[in-house]
Amino acid sequence: MSVLRLAVPTPLRRLFDYLPPAELSEQELAGLKPGIRVRVPFGRRELIAILVDVAEQSTVPTEQLKAALEILDSEALLPQSLQTLCHWSSDYYQHPIGEVFSAALPKRLRKGLPVQEQGEAAWQLSDRGKGLPEGALPRSPKQAAALALLQQQTQVSTATMKAQGISTAVLRSLREKSLIEACTMPIAPQAGISREGLPLNDDQRQAVEGIAATLGEFQCHLLEGVTGSGKTEVYLQLISHCLAQGLQALVLVPEIGLSPQTLDRFRERFDAHIVVLHSGLAEGQRYRAWEAARSGAAHIVIGTRSAVFTPLAKPGLIVVDEEHDSSYKQQDGFRYSARDLSIKRGQLHNCPVVLGSATPALESLHNAQQGRYWHFQLPQRAGGATLPQIQCLDIRREPLQAGFSATLLARIAEVLQQGDQVLLFLNRRGYAPSLQCHDCGWVAECQSCDARLTLHLRQRQLRCHHCAAYRALPNRCPDCHSSQLLTTGVGTEQAERLLQQHFTQWPTYRVDSDSMRGRYAMEELAAQVNLGEPCLLLGTQMLTKGHHFPKVSLVAVMDADALLFSADFRGEERMAQLLTQVAGRAGRAGRPGQVILQTHHPDHPAVQAMLHQSYAEQAERLLAQRKANGLPPAGQLIMLRSDCVDAATGEEFLLQLRRQFEAEPISGCQLIGPLPSPMPRRQGRHRSQLMLSATGRPAALRAAPRLVALAEALPKARGLNWTIDVDPSELS
Ligand SMILES: Nc1ncnc2c1ncn2[C@@H]1O[C@H](COP(=O)(O)OP(=O)(O)OP(=O)(O)O)[C@@H](O)[C@H]1O
Numbered sequence: 001m002s003v004l005r006l007a008v009p010t011p012l013r014r015l016f017d018y019l020p021p022a023e024l025s026e027q028e029l030a031g032l033k034p035g036i037r038v039r040v041p042f043g044r045r046e047l048i049a050i051l052v053d054v055a056e057q058s059t060v061p062t063e064q065l066k067a068a069l070e071i072l073d074s075e076a077l078l079p080q081s082l083q084t085l086c087h088w089s090s091d092y093y094q095h096p097i098g099e100v101f102s103a104a105l106p107k108r109l110r111k112g113l114p115v116q117e118q119g120e121a122a123w124q125l126s127d128r129g130k131g132l133p134e135g136a137l138p139r140s141p142k143q144a145a146a147l148a149l150l151q152q153q154t155q156v157s158t159a160t161m162k163a164q165g166i167s168t169a170v171l172r173s174l175r176e177k178s179l180i181e182a183c184t185m186p187i188a189p190q191a192g193i194s195r196e197g198l199p200l201n202d203d204q205r206q207a208v209e210g211i212a213a214t215l216g217e218f219q220c221h222l223l224e225g226v227t228g229s230g231k232t233e234v235y236l237q238l239i240s241h242c243l244a245q246g247l248q249a250l251v252l253v254p255e256i257g258l259s260p261q262t263l264d265r266f267r268e269r270f271d272a273h274i275v276v277l278h279s280g281l282a283e284g285q286r287y288r289a290w291e292a293a294r295s296g297a298a299h300i301v302i303g304t305r306s307a308v309f310t311p312l313a314k315p316g317l318i319v320v321d322e323e324h325d326s327s328y329k330q331q332d333g334f335r336y337s338a339r340d341l342s343i344k345r346g347q348l349h350n351c352p353v354v355l356g357s358a359t360p361a362l363e364s365l366h367n368a369q370q371g372r373y374w375h376f377q378l379p380q381r382a383g384g385a386t387l388p389q390i391q392c393l394d395i396r397r398e399p400l401q402a403g404f405s406a407t408l409l410a411r412i413a414e415v416l417q418q419g420d421q422v423l424l425f426l427n428r429r430g431y432a433p434s435l436q437c438h439d440c441g442w443v444a445e446c447q448s449c450d451a452r453l454t455l456h457l458r459q460r461q462l463r464c465h466h467c468a469a470y471r472a473l474p475n476r477c478p479d480c481h482s483s484q485l486l487t488t489g490v491g492t493e494q495a496e497r498l499l500q501q502h503f504t505q506w507p508t509y510r511v512d513s514d515s516m517r518g519r520y521a522m523e524e525l526a527a528q529v530n531l532g533e534p535c536l537l538l539g540t541q542m543l544t545k546g547h548h549f550p551k552v553s554l555v556a557v558m559d560a561d562a563l564l565f566s567a568d569f570r571g572e573e574r575m576a577q578l579l580t581q582v583a584g585r586a587g588r589a590g591r592p593g594q595v596i597l598q599t600h601h602p603d604h605p606a607v608q609a610m611l612h613q614s615y616a617e618q619a620e621r622l623l624a625q626r627k628a629n630g631l632p633p634a635g636q637l638i639m640l641r642s643d644c645v646d647a648a649t650g651e652e653f654l655l656q657l658r659r660q661f662e663a664e665p666i667s668g669c670q671l672i673g674p675l676p677s678p679m680p681r682r683q684g685r686h687r688s689q690l691m692l693s694a695t696g697r698p699a700a701l702r703a704a705p706r707l708v709a710l711a712e713a714l715p716k717a718r719g720l721n722w723t724i725d726v727d728p729s730e731l732s
């Protein structure tokens with residue numbers, strides 16, 4: 001007797017056995033392929049599952065097995081290599097396989113809708129049209145031409161008709177006469193054509209030649225190139241090698257790095273079918289892009305994190321741009337790292353993977369040093385631009401206006417007067433991060449989180465940046481009714497006001513998630529700024545990623561102190577990356593750039609390092625510290641988090657887990673905690689964490705399934721949730 005072994009989208013970490021649908025013949029059963037969708041009853045619902053295997057028998061007694069309802073596909077939706085990637089991810093991240101498959105499929109298919117062959121709108125003769133006697137063509141010459149075309153070729157695309165001067169109006173009137181009918185024509189994959197690239201400098205050429213030599217085999221490459229060194233040009237030329245071999249390229253970009261400028265560079269370079277996959281797409285658009293990638297019609301697939309699961313008919317190259325970026329790690333649900341999975345994918349497809357960054361993650365540098373990755377360096381800016389000078393501006397005892405020192409304001413004025421642009425980095429949106437009563441000390445706090453509320457003056461609201469809570473801005477203190485409410489700290493909204501008042505002649509553009517709503521906001525802004533008129537750009541991290549503003553010659557970090565004193569062991573690495581990236585926006589074309597860090601801690605070692613060391617030198621020092629402390633990449637971490645409405649339950653659960661794990665310890669593994677999370681209460685839930693530190697991958701690979709098995713076996717208190725995070729990127 002045959003049993004269908006299925007991955008069902010549920011939070012349970014196991015496969016489910018079902019009997020085949022009753023009407024399925026033996027022959028049909030033998031033809032079932034892993035990777036097809038099956039509709040199954042599950043509790044009171046119906047779910048869409050993925051077939052993993054057809055087994056001879058089940059461990060569940062036959063009478064308890066339910067029958068599947070319907071087989072939805074004849075061919076696997078995902079190629080074998082991607083199915084393997086899903087299984088591997090499920091094991092590695094200890095995430096339920098059903099949910100992993102869901103993450104890999106577009107919503108349309110998850111809902112059970114049929115696979116749609118993608119085609120081009122076209123026309124063919126109707127039966128009446130076919131029966132038209134010779135010489136009985138319509139009198140209109142255009143209509144006659146259209147019919148003549150269709151008599152020669154069975155189907156002609158609307159685009160071809162247009163190229164022949166036949167308008168849609170002509171085609172419509174032929175359809176009204178029932179002579180022709182609409183149809184879809186399969187898109188014949190065409191060769192992607194590359195236009196000529198820039199002449200490469202020696203470093204770029206070495207990288208392109210070295211990496212291109214590995215097309216057709218698996219090899220991971222680290223492309224470490226300072227900001228503006230022309231990494232993108234290296235990707236473009238590698239992709240053109242890839243297209244020349246008839247292969248597809250997958251390019252991953254950080255969530256907010258998918259700038260229109262980047263896309264334009266691809267579109268200008270290639271006469272090829274380029275599809276884009278990101279979270280802002282409508283369901284239908286996403287599906288069409290996915291299908292084009294899967295069928296091989298798309299030559300280049302550019303996407304954010306989840307695009308790492310896009311099937312490719314002829315995979316040739318994977319590029320991960322800004323590989324250090326934290327948006328590659330999913331922070332909830334299925335907590336995978338798209339960078340790490342792309343390397344696994346390269347292995348499965350036998351294709352090279354390029355990790356590119358000006359500020360590579362310590363993990364990647366470590367792998368390069370160990371000889372696992374080939375390491376290519378671009379130490380100079382391309383096209384003759386020089387790297388900017390970084391200075392620190394000691395603001396102790398300096399009066400500040402909305403976070404600006406007089407010295408900085410004067411410097412900004414000079415640059416604007418010279419006709420250049422200024423970029424100001426302030427990583428805090430809103431007007432002020434805190435509101436306090438001057439008389440009684442009351443502080444506006446979120447009722448559900450251990451966090452202060454941010455003042456948004458334009459909307460006259462207090463908002464929590466950790467949950468959706470907001471309330472109207474009070475006029476008086478709710479405790480003592482004093483009207484003396486004061487703000488502390490400065491956000492972008494406040495800094496923007498000051499700039500507008502101070503620099504009336506020049507426009508200020510604010511770039512943060514409040515001001516950049518709408519899909520085209522960033523695109524329009526970039527176009528405006530690149531007209532080259534002097535202006536002020538003020539923004540959060542959004543402004544720092546991948547943008548190329550050639551006229552910016554001064555970059556100022558308004559509050560460098562906000563980046564110091566992080567509790568996370570990655571704090572200093574992140575600071576060095578962020579500041580190097582921000583600084584890298586200055587002086588990208590010809591004119592030398594200048595970077596100013598405003599700080600109260602000019603002697604802090606991290607600030608000093610920014611002034612006197614390159615990122616590579618800082619990374620070397622930080623890596624040595626990590627090794628000394630057994631922290632990643634020298635060791636591996638696994639985080640177990642619990643959350644519950646009351647504080648004690650979660651902690652008790654993690655404590656039990658620790659005891660059970662330690663009853664039979666795994667060598668090379670050490671548990672730390674349970675401890676309250678850095679933000680102990682969020683959205684009304686108390687959060688605790690238990691961290692496992694392993695000396696290396698083998699120990700971690702043994703520990704992860706064991707922790708999950710123990711946690712699943714523990715009695716679960718009402719309302720308690722727990723999650724596992726393998727290779728956590730944030731310790732919060
Ligand atoms: N070989 C070259 N000759 C002349 N100009 C070049 C060359 N390569 C790149 N450039 C130019 O240098 C500028 C910076 O290049 P690019 O944006 O590719 O750098 P990047 O390393 O990707 O930068 P970042 O990491 O800061 O985003 C671009 O204007 C690009 O056109």
Ligand SMILES: [Zn+2]
Nearest residue numbers: 446449464467
């Ligand atoms: Zn909140």
